[in-house]
Amino acid sequence: MLQRPACNATFVVVCLMIFFGVVSLSAVRQKSPTFDETLHLVAGYSYLKWGDFGINPEHPPLAKMAAALPLLALQLSERGLDKKERDLVQRDRGHAWELANRFLFLHNDADAVFFYAKFSMMLFALALGLLVYTWARQLYGLGAASVALFFYFCDPNILAHSTLVHTDIPFALFFVAATYFFWRSLNHLTWSNLLLTSTCFALAAITKFSFVTIVPIWLVLGLVKIIAKAPQRSGITKPELVTSRWGKAGLLIIVLGAALLTCYVVIWLTYGLRFDAAPYPRAQLPSLIAAAKKPWLEPIVRFSSDYLFFPDSWIFGIADAFRSLDRPAYLLGEIAKDGFWLYFPIAFLAKTPLPTLILIVAGLGCLIFSKNRLPGTMFLLVPVICFFAAAVWSHINIGIRHILPIYPFLFIWLGGVAAALWARGNKTIRCALVLLALWTVGSTLAIHPDYLAYFNEAVGGPDNGHKLLVDSNLDWGQDLKGLKTWMVRNKVEKIQLAYFGTANPIYYGIDADYLPGTLFSRSSENAATAPKATHVAVSATYLMGYNLLNPNAYSVLRQQTPVAVIGHSIWVFKLPS
Numbered sequence: 001m002l003q004r005p006a007c008n009a010t011f012v013v014v015c016l017m018i019f020f021g022v023v024s025l026s027a028v029r030q031k032s033p034t035f036d037e038t039l040h041l042v043a044g045y046s047y048l049k050w051g052d053f054g055i056n057p058e059h060p061p062l063a064k065m066a067a068a069l070p071l072l073a074l075q076l077s078e079r080g081l082d083k084k085e086r087d088l089v090q091r092d093r094g095h096a097w098e099l100a101n102r103f104l105f106l107h108n109d110a111d112a113v114f115f116y117a118k119f120s121m122m123l124f125a126l127a128l129g130l131l132v133y134t135w136a137r138q139l140y141g142l143g144a145a146s147v148a149l150f151f152y153f154c155d156p157n158i159l160a161h162s163t164l165v166h167t168d169i170p171f172a173l174f175f176v177a178a179t180y181f182f183w184r185s186l187n188h189l190t191w192s193n194l195l196l197t198s199t200c201f202a203l204a205a206i207t208k209f210s211f212v213t214i215v216p217i218w219l220v221l222g223l224v225k226i227i228a229k230a231p232q233r234s235g236i237t238k239p240e241l242v243t244s245r246w247g248k249a250g251l252l253i254i255v256l257g258a259a260l261l262t263c264y265v266v267i268w269l270t271y272g273l274r275f276d277a278a279p280y281p282r283a284q285l286p287s288l289i290a291a292a293k294k295p296w297l298e299p300i301v302r303f304s305s306d307y308l309f310f311p312d313s314w315i316f317g318i319a320d321a322f323r324s325l326d327r328p329a330y331l332l333g334e335i336a337k338d339g340f341w342l343y344f345p346i347a348f349l350a351k352t353p354l355p356t357l358i359l360i361v362a363g364l365g366c367l368i369f370s371k372n373r374l375p376g377t378m379f380l381l382v383p384v385i386c387f388f389a390a391a392v393w394s395h396i397n398i399g400i401r402h403i404l405p406i407y408p409f410l411f412i413w414l415g416g417v418a419a420a421l422w423a424r425g426n427k428t429i430r431c432a433l434v435l436l437a438l439w440t441v442g443s444t445l446a447i448h449p450d451y452l453a454y455f456n457e458a459v460g461g462p463d464n465g466h467k468l469l470v471d472s473n474l475d476w477g478q479d480l481k482g483l484k485t486w487m488v489r490n491k492v493e494k495i496q497l498a499y500f501g502t503a504n505p506i507y508y509g510i511d512a513d514y515l516p517g518t519l520f521s522r523s524s525e526n527a528a529t530a531p532k533a534t535h536v537a538v539s540a541t542y543l544m545g546y547n548l549l550n551p552n553a554y555s556v557l558r559q560q561t562p563v564a565v566i567g568h569s570i571w572v573f574k575l576p577s
Helices: 003-030 037-050 062-073 083-091 095-106 110-140 142-153 156-161 168-187 191-205 209-227 245-270 298-306 312-323 343-351 354-369 377-394 406-423 427-447 462-468 480-489 555-559
Strands: 232-234 329-331 334-336 495-498 512-514 535-539 564-566 570-574
Touching: 003 110, 003 142, 003 156, 037 062, 037 083, 037 095, 037 110, 062 110, 062 168, 083 095, 095 110, 110 142, 110 168, 110 406, 142 156, 142 406, 142 427, 156 168, 156 427, 168 191, 168 209, 168 232, 168 245, 168 377, 168 406, 191 209, 191 245, 209 245, 209 312, 209 377, 232 245, 298 312, 329 343, 343 377, 343 462, 354 406, 354 427, 377 406, 406 427, 480 564, 480 570
Parallel strands: 495 512, 495 535
Antiparallel strands: 329 334, 535 570, 564 570
């Protein structure tokens, strides 16, 4: 009898994982690579194949290397990736995009290459799901863990990014894992908890530069633990039970010190214990140029470069990450040079499923008005609040993906909230919880495979998405396959195309005259005999004037009715005869 709940829980976990895998890979087959994926994949391949970290040093290498790992088993043509071509990237950062395009779409089968890479990335998402389940189970029990996993695997934002060759899901995994083991360390400091905390923190550091937010979050959590009256157990110091504030502060310093030291060692190991970006003589990356607009950062970068404190690619990446804080943003039809304070609050409210938002409100109500508060709430909500606040401050307003790490913490907490509400035995509450679950499944299946373009019903769904947000919230270059399918069905031979993406339309058989914004050249070799374009297709990002030198380039089309909208991201209009 004691084994039956565990068996049932295992069955639920397996079913949810299968559902997630099938839905994710099904979407992969119907979508083209998003904007950053081409460069990330080629960069990861370059790191593994030649130890050359000069391509795309703007991001740490772990996620890119993991995505590219299966490619080493494939017989890929490496034309255009030789040393000479890679060295050109040093002088012209934009050349990396051309290099990636040729390698993936002209010299190799991009669909096959990306399928293996995206499958690798899905493993990170599955591992994060299991971590959500594990933490929720330890805090709230089997039922809560199943609910947490259900909301995680059915969330459109998680599904959208689970297979992308990007840093967002892997970073979320290591951020949550590091904080989970940090929580365990603060409850009972053992050698294994200390090692796992430090290792996961180091892995987060070589995945995304947002890892710097983890330290202040841990300091807040550690301070609360120090102030609290509850003692802390320690298996690596004496006495075994620490009750004084100074003693608990000492244990916190041990954990943070071990994490930072491990991080430093792992960074150097990841870059092959080599300062230079390439395994042969090459000029240093322009880190000082990247840090030029940040007076406080420039001396740090100079010191690190002069004294070889960090690898060259790492220094450049940090400098570029801070430089990227200053960038324009689109919100509610407006474009701002320095972003919007309300960007992430609106993005969160618009792109989080309504059942999740309703349960969050219910959980906050219980937190405020109930005397019996859920254990672990502080450790789950402090990272959410702090990371969200850091995102708002940063003004990197290009996608909800930048606050993706808060969702696993929320799902764990919501699992506990749902279990507590269910335990009250109120039939109305139980029926409401069942309806929220059905609503969640219905929303997930209804948007398939267009998860990236998901917007909840309160804002009018994905059809109204372009009025609120663009870029990676809606249109990230993922619908070239859908555009080609539409052209075949409607017997459209040629179009004019303004495409916000880096996947090559020629690879998908799209004959187009390219309009401003598109990164490619005219595809027809013989203009005299080429068919005349009958339609114009414009990515939603460009349609709304974002990421264009001339924001009004396609304003006239905004007043017209499209003949089709592909995947909610590409708008197609009929040209005058």
